[in-house]
Amino acid sequence: MKVFVIDVAKCSGCYSCQLACKNEHVGKDWTPYAKPQPQTGHFWMKIKETEHGSIPKVKVEYRPTLCMHCDDASCIKAAKDGAVYRRKDGLVIIDPEKAKGQKQLVEACPYGAIYWNEELNIPQKCTGCAHLVDEGEVPRCVDACAHEAIKFGEEEELADLIAKAEVMQPELGLRPRVYYLNLPGFFVAGDVYDPVSDEIIEGAEITLNNKQTGESWTTKSDDFGDFWFKRLKSGQYSLDIKMSGYKPIQISDIAVDKSVNLGSLSLERE
Structure with missing residues (x-):
């Protein structure tokens, strides 16, 4: 089963992952996994920038955020007609054909990772670059990270890192497959x-x-x-x-x- 492990301490806030995601998906049709991402308004990979403290005691946190590809995904439960499904490798996919008109999926995600495409009348999100994974490659955000802050691979191979990591909002019980190291708190x-x-x-x-x-x-x-x-x-x-x-x-x-x-x-x- 695939997982992402993100080391916040290594992230410099260069936004390369966010830009690479845009480059991979804007104007490109990766059916059956995704229709083209709009040029503006969508951030399937997004750097969340948070300033902690006040001058002169200030720290800036950069946190790459994406779909959490949850084991118990709330979007799967909210979807009709099997419009959202989990692949055998753990990636959660919104079927762009079956999901037409299902705007309720945007609100179903507590992480705010699902966006609405008004032009195509469909909900969209990170696919884990499933089209690349099928070819034995890694997601574009992983490939673009110069500091190797974002890792992607088999859960067993990354077990040592996962053991030291944490997930976002564990109290929700959704069992995310995106793990974070060195969250500053x-x-x-x-x-x-x-x-x-x-x-x-x-x-x-x-x-x-x-x-x-x-x-x-x-x-x-x-x-x-x-x-x-x-x-x-x-x-x-x-x-x-x-x-x-x-x-x-x-x-x-x-x-x-x-x-x-x-x-x-x-x-x-x-």
């Missing part, structure tokens, strides 16, 4: 300084606590006074800062539903 960051000397403080001990799970992480401010806690899940956190010669401080309520820059935190001398 959220971060909590800031810096510490001495307001009297107006100098940064290096080596301060900073501890972040997840108030819901009880987990905690400790780091030290670097030679710029900065600290970072990365790959965090959403939740309620608290932060403790200790440094010899200074009074400890605590920030008791940090709501992490996005990345948080706490800014410059001053320590008072004892």
